[in-house]
Amino acid sequence: MEYAERMKEIKSSSIREILKFTFQPGVISFAAGSPSPLTFPVEEFGEISKEIFASRAQEALQYNITEGYPPLVDKIVQYNKKRFDMGRDFDRTLIVTGAQQGLDFFAKVFINEGDVVICENPSFVGGMNAFKSYGARMIGVDLEEDGIDVNRVEEILRTEKKVKAIYLIPTFQNPSGITMSAKKRKEIYALAKKHQVLIVEDNPYGELRYRGEDILPIKAFDEEGLVVYVGTFSKTLSAGMRLGFVVAQEELFSKMVLAKQVSDVHTPIYFQILVDEYLSRYDYSAHIKNLQGFYAEKCDAMLTSLDTYIGDRMQYTRPEGGLFIWCTLPDAIDLDAFTRRAMQEKIAFVPGYDFMAGSTDTCHELRLNFSIPTEEQIETGIKTLGTILKEMNQ
């Protein structure tokens, strides 16, 4: 069968294979990309759900408009304004079925085959694949401690003809945990303005800061409608309900509405009502504060274990938020061999290959997740990794 050209670059990510391994009994998994379900407001949602079924079930189970449930859209607009100083008169907010769908629709309405998208290297597999699945050529730019190498971005913008967008996860980046500084955010926006390319700002982890001061999203100083902001409730309320949103200038918004109409018509209204009611009745900021506390402990537990059992045998980032720590093995240690040895000891993590925008021949990186394992599992798992590293280093 002859498939479409656009899908040829997309391969099933190796993460899925690793995840199958993590279902085996006794495996300690640092491989997850998900928030802890222990943080979901299960009781509050249960209460609201009961009321929806009692009083407005027919509405919640019927078709609805593509743009999203207006009261929820309004709340998101207000929240983003207050929390992130974000959203101008020319901006509109579209409810999507998870942030991933926001990236998908952006690519669908904006990317022609062969267009270039600049991204961080490493970057989020799902984001890169969304662009690639419409024929984009991804150019990865290495991350520095304070975010993407802006000089390199400028060089690409000067030399490449078909750059359409810059895809960034500025805050607690996946997989690196790195946060782009305020200075670099301004520089990158200035570059986008000068070269008139769009920035796609993916911010799933923005609420999960455990230390340090918030930095405003790039969208906060977008005076020209050049930034398409993608947000989600996946990391704060529920990942499985698939509720995200896109903030984009009006024209791009209306193109994305068309894309959504022919893709899934609308995001289930039941979950939109559920979240709208949740935001009306409960203190979302207090909830966020609770989950920051929950994750801070886990993040600290992993950093402490890394310091104790691994030390300078491996480099690792010290994220101020998010769900991930990014590790770099010494050159002498082969990533595949290390991954296999860890799996023998029933420890799982995600090797870095899938996150690389370009060639992956010499990858020495791996991603550790701390949101799902218990603190005991974190200590046991990291200790074991330390032992393996010691053995392999000899």
Add this chain to the structure above:
Amino acid sequence: MEYAERMKEIKSSSIREILKFTFQPGVISFAAGSPSPLTFPVEEFGEISKEIFASRAQEALQYNITEGYPPLVDKIVQYNKKRFDMGRDFDRTLIVTGAQQGLDFFAKVFINEGDVVICENPSFVGGMNAFKSYGARMIGVDLEEDGIDVNRVEEILRTEKKVKAIYLIPTFQNPSGITMSAKKRKEIYALAKKHQVLIVEDNPYGELRYRGEDILPIKAFDEEGLVVYVGTFSKTLSAGMRLGFVVAQEELFSKMVLAKQVSDVHTPIYFQILVDEYLSRYDYSAHIKNLQGFYAEKCDAMLTSLDTYIGDRMQYTRPEGGLFIWCTLPDAIDLDAFTRRAMQEKIAFVPGYDFMAGSTDTCHELRLNFSIPTEEQIETGIKTLGTILKEMNQ
């Protein structure tokens, strides 16, 4: 801003404008495309939902696998086998976020720009737009009383080089209400086999038969994996939960899984558990029978009113199921003038333009829906249309 080529053919459908009009007080609307929310099993869903929140909320609110909740997938496979004699060893079933998403993903993995898709004329706007949004060229083939003109399909297959698929809604077609005969289903399958093109069989209305005998889907005699079958619970359980499925041969299935991974990751697991539990605990066939009875009365009410108040002033189909009646005005009556006159009298319907695969200069058709208005509204509305027709005919 320079958008992607592929979206240029997609325009916001005029149906959406009409729907805005229908929200005005006092308007009788025959414009809907939705099932009646009165038929949704609200109480049963409410009971199950309560239990999900009490005992497995964390699972229901967390990420899940792209392919779909395995127990639900199994139930759909069993049901399709028993009910429609459908599904071979090489087939796999994928859960999608509404049948629309099944069409979208099929087009994404299979259509290159310029490929031809043959469809019925008229056909479902959402289906045609999904194909067009990946650059397909739609060729519409007129419907006869027993379905698509098979000879014309054969002629196109002989003369067009790049035909990739035939898109069909064989049972209670939207918008025409026409059902393809068993004979034509076999003929069209033989043609697909001979020319090795795929058939996309969209069957949202298959359970809504009010009269006559069931006819097996084309997928029932697909021995070669040439038919991609798209089904949904939207017309039987809930449209707003967006729960559909695709049955396709393994290789195409796995490509569509990739497309889904980069689009919305997975369909909300909460609704998949909800429907799985519903199918376990309740008698789905009895539910279907009830809703057939509910719609049969409305369909009959509309046909009776048409016979009484319109008669031979306008042609109309007599569907044996589904949600729509398709009407053809006499050549002398201008569709736009008729639509405007109806709107002045607070009656809404969908003029046929959007359903036409090709040029729409001389459209005289319109679609009437009977699932949403009450029987009183049906009688009042059709009577008014009769009066307008009489006036305009003078």
